[in-house]
Amino acid sequence: MQVFAIRPEPGLSSTIAAGAARGLPIAGYPLSAVGPSGWTLPDLKSVDALLVGSANAIRFGGEKLESLLHLPVLAVGEATANAAKDAGFSVAKTGTGGLQSLIDSLAATYRNLLRLAGEDHVPIELPDDVNLITRVVYRVQDSYITEEFASRLVNGAVVLLHSAGAAAHFASECDRLGLERERIALAAIGPRVLGMVGSGWRDVRAAANPSDAELLALAQDMCQ
Numbered sequence: 001m002q003v004f005a006i007r008p009e010p011g012l013s014s015t016i017a018a019g020a021a022r023g024l025p026i027a028g029y030p031l032s033a034v035g036p037s038g039w040t041l042p043d044l045k046s047v048d049a050l051l052v053g054s055a056n057a058i059r060f061g062g063e064k065l066e067s068l069l070h071l072p073v074l075a076v077g078e079a080t081a082n083a084a085k086d087a088g089f090s091v092a093k094t095g096t097g098g099l100q101s102l103i104d105s106l107a108a109t110y111r112n113l114l115r116l117a118g119e120d121h122v123p124i125e126l127p128d129d130v131n132l133i134t135r136v137v138y139r140v141q142d143s144y145i146t147e148e149f150a151s152r153l154v155n156g157a158v159v160l161l162h163s164a165g166a167a168a169h170f171a172s173e174c175d176r177l178g179l180e181r182e183r184i185a186l187a188a189i190g191p192r193v194l195g196m197v198g199s200g201w202r203d204v205r206a207a208a209n210p211s212d213a214e215l216l217a218l219a220q221d222m223c224q
């Protein structure tokens with residue numbers, strides 16, 4: 001089966017390159033694009049650290065990020081941590097199991113957080129002694145499945161799902177076009193993502209850990 005990635009750039013090219021490195025050809029059909037969202041800086045006097053759940057928050061945060069460079073970053077994963085370091089931030093902690101896991105393992109040092117997020121962001125549960133300010137710094141604009149992409153999906157496919165929003169949009173597009181779900185397998189970066197797609201697919205599986213490497217390994221298994 002052909003493997004397809006639908007995430008926006010620059011992550012799309014990164015996923016395709018990582019697939020090629022492990023002998024897994026991936027065709028890219030981005031179904032969204034990411035852009036900045038106007039946002040305002042809060043009062044930073046009591047902020048201990050930045051909570052960042054996506055590298056897009058760093059890529060599209062704009063000039064206001066310069067006012068935050070003195071704050072340590074709590075990054076959801078390695079890609080986000082690397083983006084923060086490249087932008088001049090110091091990364092205090094890099095998670096491996098999603099934002100909630102990161103919050104649950106916080107050191108007592110960080111009690112007042114500024115979250116830089118996308119318009120559609122994951123809800124998190126906070127300990128009673130942790131305060132969170134959220135700023136939406138980027139948004140995702142969805143696009144339609146093209147005729148070319150649709151014609152390739154009906155031949156059997158494994159589609160990589162990197163976010164809950166992308167999963168919901170892909171499922172909606174398949175239904176809009178009348179594509180047969182039983183011909184399409186879905187490989188998701190985490191269980192929450194699969195909760196957005198409904199039933200009837202050829203196969204649905206989630207990576208053991210939320211990383212591109214784990215997702216590609218899963219997709220490779222699903223192609224056997």
